[in-house]
Amino acid sequence: MKDVREEYHAEGLTEASLHNDPLEQARRWVDEAIEAGLPLPNAMTLATVSAQGQPSSRVVLLKGIEGGGFTFFTHYDSRKGEEIAANPKVSFTMFWQPFDRQMIVIGEAHKVDPEESESYFASRPYASQVSAAISPQSQPTSREWLEEEVARLEKEFPSAPVPRPEQWGGYRITPSEIQFWHGRPSRLHDRFRYRRQADGQWKRERLAP
Numbered sequence: 001m002k003d004v005r006e007e008y009h010a011e012g013l014t015e016a017s018l019h020n021d022p023l024e025q026a027r028r029w030v031d032e033a034i035e036a037g038l039p040l041p042n043a044m045t046l047a048t049v050s051a052q053g054q055p056s057s058r059v060v061l062l063k064g065i066e067g068g069g070f071t072f073f074t075h076y077d078s079r080k081g082e083e084i085a086a087n088p089k090v091s092f093t094m095f096w097q098p099f100d101r102q103m104i105v106i107g108e109a110h111k112v113d114p115e116e117s118e119s120y121f122a123s124r125p126y127a128s129q130v131s132a133a134i135s136p137q138s139q140p141t142s143r144e145w146l147e148e149e150v151a152r153l154e155k156e157f158p159s160a161p162v163p164r165p166e167q168w169g170g171y172r173i174t175p176s177e178i179q180f181w182h183g184r185p186s187r188l189h190d191r192f193r194y195r196r197q198a199d200g201q202w203k204r205e206r207l208a209p
């Protein structure tokens, strides 16, 4: 790994090219990744922190930028759900190749309204509804038990809609800080950080790479 050296050729980020609202800038980058057909353009690595101060992270999928935040869906009883319940402060990172772009968001995660979770759950494919409904996410289990539970639920609900379990739903991450990183030649990368001020306005500054 020490010998893997990637040169970044991108033209980079300028003050003038950035949107004043970092949520709109985030939308631009996600949209460009989707339009370019990049694999998993909405994958984000989400870090949460336990009540004891131990961070943990995992990949989830960004499902919307709306209501002043970033939305993803999961199981509320999972490890991440329990950690968010104890401490809503989270951070997530998205990395897009070959764009040499990284976005880092710091903020707080709070559950979305049950109606919003309901509507998204109902829009998912039948098989995903079944898997989400039977899975006690993050608990020790066996493949055999999971497959038996799928078969049981498929018998009970042979087609969509499958009822949404109460412990499955969305979180919206309201950012206090968003950073846009763009790889440049010779490691002289561009970094811009937006921080929300007490009056609600965003302050933007360039950071050293």
Ligand SMILES: Cc1cc2nc3c(=O)[nH]c(=O)nc-3n(C[C@H](O)[C@H](O)[C@H](O)COP(=O)(O)O)c2cc1C
Residues within 6 Å of the ligand: 040, 043, 056, 057, 058, 059, 060, 061, 062, 072, 073, 074, 075, 078, 079, 080, 081, 137, 138
């Ligand atoms: C590409 C990818 C997308 C994923 N999307 C989600 C997701 O949207 N929601 C989710 O709960 N888990 C998703 N997962 C699974 C999580 O990474 C993780 O295993 C799961 O949420 C349990 O995490 P936890 O035990 O830390 O709470 C995804 C995994 C990958 C690799």
